[in-house]
Amino acid sequence: MNIGQYSFDDFVDEVRKFHGSVAPGIIAGGIMVDIARQNLPEGEFFDVICESAKCLPDAVQLLTPCTIGNGWLRIINTTRYAITMYNKYTGEGIRVYLDADNLADWPDIKNWFFRLKPKHEQSLESILKSFHDAGQSIYATQKVQISPEFLAGTRKKHRAITICPSCNEAYSADLGELCPACQGKLPYTSTG
Amino acid sequence: MNIGQYSFDDFVDEVRKFHGSVAPGIIAGGIMVDIARQNLPEGEFFDVICESAKCLPDAVQLLTPCTIGNGWLRIINTTRYAITMYNKYTGEGIRVYLDADNLADWPDIKNWFFRLKPKHEQSLESILKSFHDAGQSIYATQKVQISPEFLAGTRKKHRAITICPSCNEAYSADLGELCPACQGKLPYTSTG
Numbered sequence: 136m137n138i139g140q141y142s143f144d145d146f147v148d149e150v151r152k153f154h155g156s157v158a159p160g161i162i163a164g165g166i167m168v169d170i171a172r173q174n175l176p177e178g179e180f181f182d183v184i185c186e187s188a189k190c191l192p193d194a195v196q197l198l199t200p201c202t203i204g205n206g207w208l209r210i211i212n213t214t215r216y217a218i219t220m221y222n223k224y225t226g227e228g229i230r231v232y233l234d235a236d237n238l239a240d241w242p243d244i245k246n247w248f249f250r251l252k253p254k255h256e257q258s259l260e261s262i263l264k265s266f267h268d269a270g271q272s273i274y275a276t277q278k279v280q281i282s283p284e285f286l287a288g289t290r291k292k293h294r295a296i297t298i299c300p301s302c303n304e305a306y307s308a309d310l311g312e313l314c315p316a317c318q319g320k321l322p323y324t325s326t327g
Numbered sequence: 328m329n330i331g332q333y334s335f336d337d338f339v340d341e342v343r344k345f346h347g348s349v350a351p352g353i354i355a356g357g358i359m360v361d362i363a364r365q366n367l368p369e370g371e372f373f374d375v376i377c378e379s380a381k382c383l384p385d386a387v388q389l390l391t392p393c394t395i396g397n398g399w400l401r402i403i404n405t406t407r408y409a410i411t412m413y414n415k416y417t418g419e420g421i422r423v424y425l426d427a428d429n430l431a432d433w434p435d436i437k438n439w440f441f442r443l444k445p446k447h448e449q450s451l452e453s454i455l456k457s458f459h460d461a462g463q464s465i466y467a468t469q470k471v472q473i474s475p476e477f478l479a480g481t482r483k484k485h486r487a488i489t490i491c492p493s494c495n496e497a498y499s500a501d502l503g504e505l506c507p508a509c510q511g512k513l514p515y516t517s518t519g
Contacts, residue, residue: 148330153391155399167443184514193396196388200347203395203402204385207347213508214499215491219515228515232449235490235497248497249488278519285514296441299407305427305440316405322376322477323411323420327470 138165141196143267146197154193159247159262164194164218167231170271171220173288174229179222182285183208186217186232194218209285216248219279224288226281234275241273284305328462330357330392335459338389346385351439351454356386356410359423362411362463369415373398374477377408378424386410401477408440411471416480418473426467433457433465488501 138146150161175181183201185191188210192203195218197206201207207223221228243265247251294307299314306314330338342353362419367373378384380402384395387410393399400416413420430437435457438444486499491506498506 153388154397156397159405160395161396186508188395189398190396193394196345196394196396201385202346202385202386202388203380204353204382205346205348206381211514213506213513214502215494215496215506215508218497227518230515232355232496236495239483250486255383277517279515280518282514282516290516292440302407303428304409306406310406312511314405314407316378321405322403322474323413323418323422324474325469326419326472 136166136268138162138169143289149197150193153197154190157259157263158190158193158241158258159244159266160187160190160216161194161197162263163216163233164191165198166266166271167191167218167233167274168194168198170231170274170276171218171229172298174276175220175222180224180287181220182229182287184219184221184281184285186213186215186219187309188212191218207319213299221279221281221285223286226283226286228279228281230279231274232277233273236287237273237275244269244273245265254255264309328358328459328486329365330361334464339455341389342385343484345389346382349451349455350382350385351436351458352379352382352408353386354455354458355408355425356383357390358458358463359383359410359425359466360386360390360412361419362423362468366423366468367412367414367495372416372420373412373420374415374479376411376413376473376477377402377410378405378407379432383408383410411473413471413473413477415478418478420471422465422469424469424473425465427468431517433461433519436461436465492517 151157183195195208196202217232219228219230243261244291247262293307296305299306301313301317343349375387387400409424410496411420411422435453439454455512486501488497489500491498493505
């Protein structure tokens with residue numbers, strides 16, 4: 136089986152290069168991206184929502200033009216293993232998720248997905264082979280309509296930039312009289 | 328000048344491939360990654376925080392092993408143009424930001440950074456040339472100590488996974504009796 140423009144094995148290599156390790160979740164994610172694409176009209180401009188911050192976003196970034204930095208990929212972290220690809224103008228989309236009801240025949244995937252065994256007792260090779268052999272059979276799809284605030288043209292663009300009088304750094308002016316960092320907690324303290 | 332392992336022009340090509348367009352912010356981000364690295368001990372394991380969701384995360388993903396999907400890159404969106412790279416065990420790090428005080432000699436960068444001109448009136452070529460010629464001179468650094476909750480070993484790992492009784496999908500069991508999607512609003516409605 137292929138994943139996107141890659142053979143299965145080549146995709147595994149791409150994952151290793153980009154993600155730093157071969158996480159089974161990105162292999163699943165790659166197959167999910169393919170399923171979503173097969174269910175969308177060809178040539179359509181789509182955006183993506185991932186419902187998990189783990190692994191799935193990297194599959195999307197490897198296989199589609201959508202990245203975190205260009206804003207076409209967003210994470211709404213429900214911790215569910217699902218991606219939604221949707222027409223960025225109409226909001227019509229397809230949601231693809233790993234359906235746990237389909238894992239009875241795939242104990243390696245089940246152990247990995249539900250974390251039933253410690254990682255060191257699981258075989259990466261067996262998990263990957265199972266994902267390869269299961270193909271598209273363990274996923275399910277759902278048609279969805281995305282809310283207007285996630286569609287192109289409704290997002291705020293080109294907000295004015297101003298200098299925060301507290302930290303002297305530039306920020307989006309409509310977020311208040313101080314930048315968000317100076318309004319609230321930051322995850323660090325300055326040490327020099 | 329080089330950016331990471333690339334010549335300036337090769338990095339511009341990599342940005343086009345990954346991000347879909349040559350956004351000046353990723354060029355700035357690439358230079359910021361280099362500055363951060365020069366200020367960290369060699370061979371150290373570091374994580375990254377971006378303070379903007381726009382462009383900067385893609386520079387980090389192109390030039391470091393840190394991605395959104397592997398969790399080594401996180402976005403804390405203050406809208407300030409800054410990245411922090413830090414030792415994931417000790418929390419000692421370096422924050423790099425574009426210092427608007429240094430833009431007097433670089434009108435093209437200033438117009439872009441503060442959005443003083445409509446995009447179609449700006450010249451991408453001139454902005455890129457200015458970033459190239461300004462090199463590392465327009466950024467500033469700050470030593471920081473990252474809060475414990477962002478350090479390795481303190482993050483919750485291997486949380487139990489359970490099936491949501493409402494949607495029948497798997498989620499992190501410690502997030503409540505229903506998955507977060509069924510607890511609250513989702514950005515879509517099911518249409519089939």
